[in-house]
Amino acid sequence: MALGQTAAIVLAAGAGTRMASEGNKVSLEIDGRPMLDWSLRVLHEAAAVDRIILVAARSDLDLWRKAAARFPKLKAVVEGGTTRHASEFLGLAVLATDIEAGVVDLVLVHDAVRPFASGELVQRLITRARESGAAIPGVQVGSGLVTAADGEVTGYPPGLWAVQTPQAFKARLVLDAHRRAQTDRFTGTDTASVVERAGFAVDVIEGSYDNIKVTTPDDLVRARAIAEHLALGGSTTLLTADTFGA
Numbered sequence: 001m002a003l004g005q006t007a008a009i010v011l012a013a014g015a016g017t018r019m020a021s022e023g024n025k026v027s028l029e030i031d032g033r034p035m036l037d038w039s040l041r042v043l044h045e046a047a048a049v050d051r052i053i054l055v056a057a058r059s060d061l062d063l064w065r066k067a068a069a070r071f072p073k074l075k076a077v078v079e080g081g082t083t084r085h086a087s088e089f090l091g092l093a094v095l096a097t098d099i100e101a102g103v104v105d106l107v108l109v110h111d112a113v114r115p116f117a118s119g120e121l122v123q124r125l126i127t128r129a130r131e132s133g134a135a136i137p138g139v140q141v142g143s144g145l146v147t148a149a150d151g152e153v154t155g156y157p158p159g160l161w162a163v164q165t166p167q168a169f170k171a172r173l174v175l176d177a178h179r180r181a182q183t184d185r186f187t188g189t190d191t192a193s194v195v196e197r198a199g200f201a202v203d204v205i206e207g208s209y210d211n212i213k214v215t216t217p218d219d220l221v222r223a224r225a226i227a228e229h230l231a232l233g234g235s236t237t238l239l240t241a242d243t244f245g246a
Helices: 035-044 057-070 084-100 120-130 171-184 189-195 217-231
Strands: 005-012 051-056 074-079 104-111 134-140 147-149 152-153 159-161 167-170 203-206
Touching: 005 035, 005 084, 035 051, 035 057, 035 104, 051 057, 051 084, 057 074, 057 159, 074 084, 084 104, 084 171, 104 120, 104 171, 120 134, 120 167, 120 203, 134 189, 167 171, 167 189, 171 189
Parallel strands: 005 051, 005 104, 051 074, 134 203
Antiparallel strands: 104 167, 134 159, 134 167, 147 152
């Protein structure tokens, strides 16, 4: 039986208030290219990804629609919602007809502000999600984390992981989970939380410490250092559990 298509939804509609920059932070440059270009490129160059849906802020729609000239797999640019959860549901809505028809059978959801996901990671996620139904990347956090309450340490939890994107899911599974969340008025912190709430297990695979989420000016400094490291021929392992700050 032939496999259906793999679609990727890229979320770029966030306000980015913690970056304290003019305009959307996905337009900030890293090594001469907008941050969003980095996130689109890894998915566009992945042989297993057939199409990309970009969810953007209303003010950026015309700007990013022009990106289709650089990324032919970018098939639609749609306006996002007021939350990350709403934006990913709007991205899924673009694909819903093809998901129900079996044309699209796997969906990746990626945050545009994670510019250093690798093609190798994308392929591993796709492979695992086709086997299990749902797969997300994560990294083990560094030492020194505690739980606290009322200003006092309450524990030293072991086995903590920091979850990343892209996250990969069987398409009908994630669409049904999101529709259930909409009916129940549930808002997830990420796609995996929506799927888990619907009763599906989610596999975690090894991500990369360089797959950072660029949220603050300090993150942007780290991102530019990673880009410089890559330009000099380094691997995507500049950061570690401790320098990652996790």
